[in-house]
Amino acid sequence: MEAAYFITGTDTDVGKTVATLALMHYIKQQGKTVIGMKPVAAGCELHNGQLKNQDALLLQAAASVQVDYELLNPYAYLEPVSPHIAGARNPVALDKVRANFNTLTPLADIVLVEGAGGWYAPINDHQAVSDLAQHLALPVIMVVAIRLGCINHARLTYQAIQASGVTCAGWIANCTDPAMLKRDENITTIKHALNAPLLGILPYQHPADFDFLARCVSLNV
Ligand SMILES: Nc1ncnc2c1ncn2[C@@H]1O[C@H](COP(=O)(O)OP(=O)(O)O)[C@@H](O)[C@H]1O
Numbered sequence: 001m002e003a004a005y006f007i008t009g010t011d012t013d014v015g016k017t018v019a020t021l022a023l024m025h026y027i028k029q030q031g032k033t034v035i036g037m038k039p040v041a042a043g044c045e046l047h048n049g050q051l052k053n054q055d056a057l058l059l060q061a062a063a064s065v066q067v068d069y070e071l072l073n074p075y076a077y078l079e080p081v082s083p084h085i086a087g088a089r090n091p092v093a094l095d096k097v098r099a100n101f102n103t104l105t106p107l108a109d110i111v112l113v114e115g116a117g118g119w120y121a122p123i124n125d126h127q128a129v130s131d132l133a134q135h136l137a138l139p140v141i142m143v144v145a146i147r148l149g150c151i152n153h154a155r156l157t158y159q160a161i162q163a164s165g166v167t168c169a170g171w172i173a174n175c176t177d178p179a180m181l182k183r184d185e186n187i188t189t190i191k192h193a194l195n196a197p198l199l200g201i202l203p204y205q206h207p208a209d210f211d212f213l214a215r216c217v218s219l220n221v
């Protein structure tokens with residue numbers, strides 16, 4: 001492995017998975033290999049008797065190499081509720097996630113790890129997504145959904161990332177609202193408010209074309 005990044009966002013449903021997939025396609029376009037991990041996922045369906053999460057399946061399908069599902073998503077909870085509630089009987093252990101991460105890193109040039117919810121979302125009774133990123137000691141990429149309220153959310157999350165003592169490698173503006181007014185002005189304001197590079201602007205696109213979205217981001221890989 002050459003590098004790994006932790007993908008967080010200003011909230012749940014802001015486009016962490018879309019941004020992770022765009023970055024994975026970008027990395028492949030650069031001629032590098034990539035694996036995506038979604039260590040903690042709440043909201044799963046049974047596939048041949050095994051609980052699997054849609055985000056994790058998308059990351060698995062986009063990877064350069066075949067990876068066993070349980071390696072990339074060790075905690076797959078049935079109900080789409082906060083992991084500390086969904087996982088009450090099988091709580092997330094950070095060492096288990098790190099062991100899986102360490103198994104995956106030799107298999108690709110770049111590993112991307114998608115968080116769950118926002119930065120301070122609890123993953124068990126005493127730890128949050130922030131602890132997971134810290135435990136893996138990864139630089140963080142922050143996905144910001146460009147919608148009303150995004151400036152506040154971007155500044156709050158950025159400050160929280162810094163308070164956790166991890167590096168913010170950059171942020172991605174994800175245009176989830178096609179009716180957003182003053183989109184560019186909002187992005188410019190956030191750009192000036194954060195001391196981290198803007199890695200790309202993902203336009204609103206439905207359905208997503210990841211070969212196209214990959215050309216909207218950049219990362220030193
Ligand atoms: N750039 C975009 N254009 C259109 N729809 C988007 C875009 N980014 C995300 N979405 C949609 O918003 C929803 C949340 O995105 P997702 O990547 O799953 O968020 P998260 O991983 O943060 O929960 C999904 O239905 C996704 O298809």
Ligand SMILES: [Mg+2]
Binds near residue numbers: 016017018
């Ligand atoms: Mg997701």
